Every structure is written in structure tokens, then in C-alpha cells.
Amino acid sequence: xxxxxQKYGGSSLATPEHIRNVARSVAAxxxxxxxxxxxxxxxxxETDRLLNLARELSPLPPEREQDVLVSxxxxxxxxxxxxxxxxxxxxxxxxxxxxxxxxxxxSHTKARxxxxxxxxxxxxxxxxxxxxxxxxxxxxxxxxxxxxxxxGSDTTAVALAxxxxxxxxxxxxxxxxxxxTDPHICPKARHLEKIAYEEMLEMASLGAKVLQIRAVELxxxxxxxxxxKSSFGSNRCTWxxxxxxxxxxxxxxxxxxLDRNQAKISVIGVPDRPGIAYRxxxxxxxxxxxxxxxxxxxxxxxxxxxxxxxxxxxxxKARPLMEQIAREIGAREVRIDNxxxxxxxxxxxxxxxxxxxxxxxxxxxxHNINIEMISTxxxxxxxxxxxxYGELAxxxxxxxxELDRSPQK
Amino acid sequence: xxxxxQKYGGSSLATPEHIRNVARSVAAxxxxxxxxxxxxxxxxxETDRLLNLARELSPLPPEREQDVLVSxxxxxxxxxxxxxxxxxxxxxxxxxxxxxxxxxxxSHTKARxxxxxxxxxxxxxxxxxxxxxxxxxxxxxxxxxxxxxxxGSDTTAVALAxxxxxxxxxxxxxxxxxxxTDPHICPKARHLEKIAYEEMLEMASLGAKVLQIRAVELxxxxxxxxxxKSSFGSNRCTWxxxxxxxxxxxxxxxxxxLDRNQAKISVIGVPDRPGIAYRxxxxxxxxxxxxxxxxxxxxxxxxxxxxxxxxxxxxxKARPLMEQIAREIGAREVRIDNxxxxxxxxxxxxxxxxxxxxxxxxxxxxHNINIEMISTxxxxxxxxxxxxYGELAxxxxxxxxELDRSPQK
Numbered sequence: 001x002x003x004x005x006q007k008y009g010g011s012s013l014a015t016p017e018h019i020r021n022v023a024r025s026v027a028a029x030x031x032x033x034x035x036x037x038x039x040x041x042x043x044x045x046e047t048d049r050l051l052n053l054a055r056e057l058s059p060l061p062p063e064r065e066q067d068v069l070v071s072x073x074x075x076x077x078x079x080x081x082x083x084x085x086x087x088x089x090x091x092x093x094x095x096x097x098x099x100x101x102x103x104x105x106x107s108h109t110k111a112r113x114x115x116x117x118x119x120x121x122x123x124x125x126x127x128x129x130x131x132x133x134x135x136x137x138x139x140x141x142x143x144x145x146x147x148x149x150x151x152g153s154d155t156t157a158v159a160l161a162x163x164x165x166x167x168x169x170x171x172x173x174x175x176x177x178x179x180x181t182d183p184h185i186c187p188k189a190r191h192l193e194k195i196a197y198e199e200m201l202e203m204a205s206l207g208a209k210v211l212q213i214r215a216v217e218l219x220x221x222x223x224x225x226x227x228x229k230s231s232f233g234s235n236r237c238t239w240x241x242x243x244x245x246x247x248x249x250x251x252x253x254x255x256x257x258l259d260r261n262q263a264k265i266s267v268i269g270v271p272d273r274p275g276i277a278y279r280x281x282x283x284x285x286x287x288x289x290x291x292x293x294x295x296x297x298x299x300x301x302x303x304x305x306x307x308x309x310x311x312x313x314x315x316x317k318a319r320p321l322m323e324q325i326a327r328e329i330g331a332r333e334v335r336i337d338n339x340x341x342x343x344x345x346x347x348x349x350x351x352x353x354x355x356x357x358x359x360x361x362x363x364x365x366x367h368n369i370n371i372e373m374i375s376t377x378x379x380x381x382x383x384x385x386x387x388x389y390g391e392l393a394x395x396x397x398x399x400x401x402e403l404d405r406s407p408q409k
Numbered sequence: 410x411x412x413x414x415q416k417y418g419g420s421s422l423a424t425p426e427h428i429r430n431v432a433r434s435v436a437a438x439x440x441x442x443x444x445x446x447x448x449x450x451x452x453x454x455e456t457d458r459l460l461n462l463a464r465e466l467s468p469l470p471p472e473r474e475q476d477v478l479v480s481x482x483x484x485x486x487x488x489x490x491x492x493x494x495x496x497x498x499x500x501x502x503x504x505x506x507x508x509x510x511x512x513x514x515x516s517h518t519k520a521r522x523x524x525x526x527x528x529x530x531x532x533x534x535x536x537x538x539x540x541x542x543x544x545x546x547x548x549x550x551x552x553x554x555x556x557x558x559x560x561g562s563d564t565t566a567v568a569l570a571x572x573x574x575x576x577x578x579x580x581x582x583x584x585x586x587x588x589x590t591d592p593h594i595c596p597k598a599r600h601l602e603k604i605a606y607e608e609m610l611e612m613a614s615l616g617a618k619v620l621q622i623r624a625v626e627l628x629x630x631x632x633x634x635x636x637x638k639s640s641f642g643s644n645r646c647t648w649x650x651x652x653x654x655x656x657x658x659x660x661x662x663x664x665x666x667l668d669r670n671q672a673k674i675s676v677i678g679v680p681d682r683p684g685i686a687y688r689x690x691x692x693x694x695x696x697x698x699x700x701x702x703x704x705x706x707x708x709x710x711x712x713x714x715x716x717x718x719x720x721x722x723x724x725x726k727a728r729p730l731m732e733q734i735a736r737e738i739g740a741r742e743v744r745i746d747n748x749x750x751x752x753x754x755x756x757x758x759x760x761x762x763x764x765x766x767x768x769x770x771x772x773x774x775x776h777n778i779n780i781e782m783i784s785t786x787x788x789x790x791x792x793x794x795x796x797x798y799g800e801l802a803x804x805x806x807x808x809x810x811e812l813d814r815s816p817q818k
Contacts, residue, residue: 053485062492071484079475086467
């Protein structure tokens with residue numbers, strides 16, 4: 001018995017039949033004596049349908065109006081799920097962002113949550129009524145509708161769980177949790193029962209698309225226990241919890257991720273002077289191009305090579321900027337390579353186990369996979385390799401760290 | 410130059426191409442130096458699509474949730490039209506019911522407007538920005554979304570025009586105005602340039618489906634000049650204005666209406682005692698059955714016949730009530746006839762021209778159309794006839810009052 005926040009994604013709400021199934025699952029949680037608040041996404045395909053309508057009318061629709069438009073998707077889901085629950089004899093009420101209110105800043109299409117009003121929900125839940133909240137949407141102080149960016153419903157759910165001091169935030173999706181790596185790439189991928197917030201954050205930001213990164217950050221900040229579950233019948237699930245709740249000695253590496261969505265830019269023959277890194281990187285920031293890995297080689301005869309990665313697609317915007325900078329600072333050449341992949345090993349256990357990097361490099365070397373760039377954090381080691389070898393690298397590392405075996409209990 | 414409120418119905422907004430056409434029409438009104446506020450309905454078919462989803466989930470969806478659901482239709486239209494206008498280089502902003510706010514009572518699915526906040530709109534219009542308002546929706550004091558009932562966007566438009574003290578409220582629809590009668594029934598039907606609020610009210614309530622009756626009432630109350638126009642290119646239109654603005658001597662009868670949606674109930678052989686009418690009618694009011702015409706014949710030997718009409722379909726609910734009452738008061742029999750039609754002639758000019766009724770009865774008699782019931786108001790005479798003769802009666806009366814000819818100027 002407790003207070004549960006559940007979140008259902010678009011694929012779990014794709015049709016009236018799906019919605020009825022979700023209603024049964026919600027009703028079951030309530031029947032066990034829990035107070036239940038549910039956050040819903042738009043029905044699968046609905047957001048794209050709306051955005052296509054928008055694009056037919058304006059190549060660059062005003063973002064304020066785009067938010068008014070797409071927020072209807074979650075509104076429809078919330079009303080329909082409330083109806084389905086009432087149809088099962090479970091009292092339920094829908095709430096929109098402006099009704100809570102879920103206040104955000106005014107950055108339309110990618111707003112940040114400022115506060116969540118939980119009073120109405122608490123009152124509703126205390127009466128034994130299920131509260132259905134439209135995800136993804138908020139309202140500014142001025143009363144304008146905003147949205148939180150794609151996948152924002154996860155963030156809504158965690159923010160709500162924090163505001164209501166929920167016992168758990170259950171994220172229902174089309175997979176049954178987090179795996180050691182993508183099972184489509186590596187058939188030996190193993191399901192994880194538990195993972196630390198910090199690990200999940202590295203996994204999420206590196207391409208494991210189970211959870212929105214902002215949702216994990218928020219859950220970590222407010223210590224909201226997260227549970228990722230399939231809404232399609234599997235009994236397995238993954239807990240995302242505090243590091244202390246994980247038996248640390250067991251898993252050194254928890255997972256392997258692959259990011260194929262980056263391009264590498266090298267500025268070659270840069271005169272090695274103070275301030276060079278700033279001169280190269282700052283124009284990218286001004287154009288809002290995200291730079292991920294940055295590597296500067298040791299200087300040789302007063303010249304160095306400067307290499308970084310950007311999201312694939314952005315290399316076209318970056319090229320003219322870099323070519324101009326290269327001329328200004330007297331660098332020799334700009335090279336762009338979008339045939340790369342970033343392979344990373346992630347694990348809290350690394351903090352206390354040296355030797356992970358060397359084991360990684362050895363495994364790649366044994367399979368003749370050349371490492372083009374390396375970067376590390378406290379719990380992650382990433383290597384950029386040729387895109388052709390990306391999937392092979394994942395399988396090789398999965399074997400090298402024996403991730404198919406459960407940690408000894 | 411002035412302040413114009415325009416309202417576009419669902420058929421005018423059916424596709425992105427339609428919406429672009431509406432945007433051009435709105436932009437043209439602004440280019441003439443007007444301040445323009447636009448009220449939109451849902452795209453044609455959208456409300457039905459949403460209601461069908463609802464019905465799949467619950468046979469009797471909670472009305473609060475139904476309002477949350479269907480109000481998204483107008484929200485989508487408002488955002489898309491704002492986008493289309495911005496795409497044409499016309500600044501435009503959408504407003505939802507809760508944002509104005511347009512306050513209503515809490516009668517979900519058929520809410521009444523309590524007040525319209527015009528401040529935000531006035532501020533927007535003064536800056537030369539076009540305001541797009543989602544029709545049909547409002548918000549209660551508690552912040553719940555309500556809807557005004559089908560066709561409620563007309564009412565939104567008139568309420569807005571009243572709040573903004575607009576110079577005109579233009580209702581764009583799929584017909585080019587009001588006719589002397591339904592052109593599908595009577596090919597000689599003539600387009601009317603002007604009609605008085607009071608006449609339009611009688612026409613609307615009697616089945617001419619051009620305008621919502623509540624919208625006409627509201628326009629009359631606040632003296633909002635209404636203009637009904639086609640959004641599909643016709644240049645003709647109909648003004649709905651105060652009686653004083655119409656040359657009264659010209660039109661004695663303005664139009665003929667046909668209502669096929671009633672059933673007749675007769676209680677035969679009722680002992681003629683005081684209070685009998687109340688005994689018969691009050692149970693119907695308790696069951697929320699609308700009674701339209703009521704006729705009690707002169708008493709003969711202490712007995713009378715009591716006849717009234719109800720909306721077709723409600724006669725089944727009314728029958729057991731009437732049979733019980735008949736037993737209680739000692740009436741002989743209850744007869745129900747749903748094969749009737751009500752034909753009415755309407756005209757402000759009748760107030761000063763006796764003889765309209767006799768001309769009506771004469772025309773029907775000449776064509777052997779039997780009159781089963783008669784009722785009159787100051788500007789209307791209605792006859793119930795056998796349903797088979799309803800359309801013939803319309804054509805006969807249209808000829809008899811020479812409505813195909815323009816009034817002499």
C-alpha cells in the first residue's frame with residue numbers, strides 16, 4: 001500500500017484496445033490498496049500526425065502555436081484513459097498541465113519544469129480517485145501552454161512522483177527494462193534487475209533509449225525510485241535506484257552502449273598557442289551545436305591537432321565555421337568524418353576497479369578494431385571507432401567483460 | 410476600419426488547404442485596416458472521430474472527460490490557423506477558453522457562458538496581432554474545461570463580439586446566408602439580404618440550421634450585428650440586425666420553415682376540471698421532456714381533448730407517463746402520432762398585417778392539406794400536418810405568400 005505514479009508511453013496507448021488494457025493494469029494497482037496517479041503520452045503516431053499538419057501550413061511554425069497543437073495529443077489520451085477507468089467502475093479524473101499547474105519556463109518545445117502543484121492531485125488521490133495527468137505539457141506564468149520536448153512525459157512522471165513523494169515511479173514502455181547492451185546488436189545481452197541512477201544517466205545519454213535523460217537526472221536529484229516495466233505482459237523489470245542499493249562488488253561494468261549519431265571534425269596543424277581551444281569551440285556554441293568529445297593531441301614542433309565530435313547532421317553547419325577559423329588561426333586543414341561510432345563501457349564499479357580501460361583496449365585490439373578517439377569519465381570509457389566496426393565492438397566488449405553472466409550473488 | 414469578429418465552421422477548416430484559404434480571407438480583412446479576432450470550430454469530422462473513440466471506451470463517458478476530449482478539436486484548429494497566418498506573414502496568436510478566460514457554469518457538454526475576459530484579446534488586437542480563439546470551449550471557476558454544446562462556436566463568436574464591442578460578427582459557413590425556406594425543399598426559395606433577430610430566432614428554432622439559436626439570442630441581447638457568409642466564394646450574405654433596420658412595409662412573411670422532428674400526443678376524453686393541464690404536463694417536465702405546442706379543445710359535455718408535441722424519440726418516454734396519468738384522472742385514451750410535420754410562416758411584418766393566418770389556411774385547404782394543430786406567436790403561425798404533406802405545404806405557402814419575389818423597394 002502506497003502512492004504509485006505510473007507512466008504509459010504512446011505504444012501502450014496506441015488504440016482503444018490498448019487503452020482498455022492500460023486501464024485494467026491501473027485498476028489492478030488501485031485494487032491492491034494503492035493511491036495511483038498516471039501520466040500518459042499521446043497515442044502512438046498522434047504527435048507526428050499533428051506535426052505533419054503543422055508543416056503543411058508553415059515551414060517553420062511558431063513554437064508557441066506548435067505547443068498548443070501537439071499538447072492536444074496527451075490531452076486526448078488522458079481523457080480517454082479516464083473514461084476507460086470509469087467504464088471499469090474505477091473513479092478517475094484527468095488533469096492538464098495548466099490545471100495542476102505544472103509551471104515551466106517559456107522555452108517553447110523544450111521547456112524546463114519550474115514547479116509542480118500537487119494539491120489538487122493529493123486531494124483527488126485521498127478520495128480514492130485515480131488521477132490521470134497529461135504528460136509532456138506545462139504552462140508558463142503568463143498562462144501559455146508549453147511542452148517539455150520529445151519523451152517529456154517521463155520527466156512529467158518523475159516530477160510528479162517527487163512532488164507527491166511517491167513510493168515509486170513506474171515507467172511502462174515497450175521493453176521490459178534495461179539490458180547490458182542493445183539485444184538487437186548483441187544477442188547475448190542480459191536483462192538488468194537494478195542499475196544506479198548515475199549508470200543509467202551514462203547509458204541514456206549514450207544511446208540506450210529506454211528513458212529520457214532528464215527524467216533520470218530528476219529522479220536522481222529527488223531520490224525517486226524508478227521502475228521500468230513492459231506494458232505488454234513481461235514480468236521482468238529494471239529498478240533504477242541509488243548506488244548504495246546495488247551490490248557494488250559484483251558488477252564492474254554494467255553495460256555497453258553504441259552511439260552512431262556523431263560526426264568527427266579534426267582541425268589539423270593548429271599552431272599551439274594559449275586560447276586556441278576557445279577560438280575553435282566558441283563559434284559552435286554560438287550556433288547551438290553540441291560538442292561531445294574533445295581531444296587535443298600533444299604538440300609536436302609547435303603544432304597540434306584538435307578533434308571533436310558533433311551530432312551527425314551538424315557537421316554541415318560546423319564545416320564553414322571551422323574553415324574560417326582555420327584560416328584565421330593559420331591551421332593547415334579541416335577534416336570531417338561522419339563514418340564513426342562511439343562505443344562505451346559504463347559501470348559504477350569502475351570507480352574502484354582499475355584496469356577496465358586496458359581490458360577494453362586489449363579486446364578491441366585483438367579484433368583489429370582501431371581506436372580513433374578516447375574519452376573517459378569516472379564511470380565510463382568511450383572509444384570512437386570506424387562505423388563499420390561499431391556493432392562488432394559491442395559484441396567483443398560484451399564478451400570481454402562477461403556481461404552475459406549474472407554477477408555472483 | 411473597425412473591430413471584426415469572424416467565425417469559421419468545421420467545413421471551412423476541413424483540410425490544411427481549407428485552413429490556408431481561411432488564413433487568406435482573415436489576412437485580407439486585416440489588410441483593410443481592421444482589428445480581427447477569429448473564432449474557429451474543429452476541423453470537419455474531428456469531433457465525431459473523438460466521440461467515436463470515447464464510445465469505444467465507455468458506453469456513457471463522464472461528461473467532464475468528454476469535454477476534455479472534444480475541446481482538443483478546436484484547440485488544434487486554432488493552432489493551425491495561427492500557424493497558417495504566421496506563414497503568410499501575418500502575426501497571429503491562439504487563445505483557448507481557459508486563457509481568456511471564457512467562464513461558464515459547470516454543466517458539462519452544454520455549459521452556459523457566465524463571462525468573457527476580453528483584456529488579453531484587446532491587448533493583442535491593439536498590437537496589430539490577429540487573435541485566434543478556440544470556439545465551443547470554456548472553463549469553470551474551478552478550472553475544469555467545459556463545452557457549450559454542438560454548434561457552440563457561433564455562441565463563442567457572438568459572446569466575444571459583445572465583450573469586445575465589435576462592429577460586426579461575421580459567421581462564415583457552407584451556405585451563403587438565410588433563405589425564405591430550405592432550397593432543397595422549395596427550388597424557388599429566395600436569398601434574404603436582411604432578417605431581424607426576432608425572425609431569425611423563430612427560423613432557427615423551427616429548423617433552419619444556419620445559426621445556433623443561442624448565438625442569435627445573445628446577438629439580439631447585446632445588439633451585435635451578425636453577418637452570415639459563405640466561406641466558399643459566394644458574394645451573397647445575410648445581415649441579421651435589429652428590426653428597425655429593416656423596411657417593414659415590404660416583407661409581411663419572411664420565411665417558411667419545416668420541422669419534421671416532432672411527435673404528437675393526445676389525451677382523449679379528459680374530464681374538464683381546473684388543474685388538468687398541470688397534471689398532464691408536469692410529469693413531462695420532471696423527465697426533462699420538452700413540450701412544444703400545447704392545445705386544449707373547448708369542452709364538450711364536461712370532457713375535453715388535450716394535445717401536445719414532443720421531440721421525436723421522446724414519445725416513447727412520454728407514453729407510460731401519460732397512460733398512468735390518463736388512468737388517474739379518468740381520461741379515455743392516449744394516442745401517439747409520430748407521422749407529423751410542423752409548417753410555420755415567420756415574419757416581423759405580421760405584427761401589423763392581419764390576414765396572414767387566413768391566407769395560410771386557405772392555401773393549405775386548396776391543396777387538401779388537413780391541419781391537425783395550430784399555434785401562433787406574434788410573428789409566427791405554425792400548423793401541424795400529416796408528415797407526407799410537409800414538403801408540399803412548404804411549396805404551397807411559398808407560392809401563396811409570393812416569397813420568390815423580392816419585396817418592392
